[in-house]
Amino acid sequence: MGYCPPLHAEVGPVRAVPPGWSRVLEVSGAGTAPGLAPTLATRARVLALSQLAEDAVLRPADPGGWCHETRAALAARVARLNHEDALANHHLARAGAYSALGNPAHVGQGARIRAALAFLDVLSQDPRDMDGNDVSRLHHVGISDADIVRLADLGAFLSFQVRLVAGLRLLAEAQP
């Protein structure tokens, strides 16, 4: 079986949730949209959890083979591939010396990063076309199982964040 929490699952223990703030509200414009505040207040907890997820994915205590700056650059790349420039700029601001990776036209230097970028681009844009070969190509250049999972998590989380921003913007724009 795969990872799907069961029906009627209890919510597990979580870290302290910060006040109802999240980057996606700022980037989408939803945080200041007149009329939307009451709706956002009712979902403050999941919006805060989505911000905790960004912190966990992009700035984990144990980053493994992908340092925080590389992660920020890869996040910017996925946002850019999805035409979410404000979100891309938010991530790019933390990318430091790795900023070039945030540009989708950049293919990377060295087998490891080239393979990682190619993988991330397909995962972001054409997930249904992926198969076991995509994983094999990462193994082939010496990327460990744990770093493959970390990379997949990063691309998958950004795909979530991109759609949260896009959806919030649509809601903000649809306010009377």
Next chain:
Amino acid sequence: MSDVIRKFTKVIPAWRARLAPGDTSAMTPVQARALSIAAPLGQADDLLRLLAHDPETLSAHTPLFHGIMYGAAGLDRAARELAAIGASMENGCVFCAATHADRHIRLVNDTRVVDEVFRFGADADLGPRDRAVFDFARHLSDAPPRADREDVENLRGVGLNDTDILDLVLSTALFAWTNRFTHMLGDPVRAP
């Protein structure tokens, strides 16, 4: 591999990992905690043990999943599951589509919607409310997302308010995440 299931199905498949799942007896405290949150009854399966390679992300995903899919009030549970189905179809995750089809069927006590969308996809014959929800989920799932004002107006037209639409955004976006790791890290195969 020939036993991989490629067509959408109501029968929940087994899931076969493409990488070696972590050894639960050799996990760090952070990994053990992530697994205890995701599988409080100790029922950690291969996908969970794989995700435990990145325990901080797993610990963030679990409460978000629960909050979005099972949170009280707002959009009804069946519509959230229909969004999950639409996203899973768009993203090509046969395993997630089957799992959430099963949940949708249990909630509405009817297989008609699932049968239609699995058989006809975007051309499924649906009632106006299911149509608006399914279309929004598919359009937001596209890469880049192509949901637009018309999709939102269609949702309002069938009675969804801002909170309902936000719940639909959240449940669709959640599966952009969940589908990708499930589909990428393993294959749906016939249950033994």
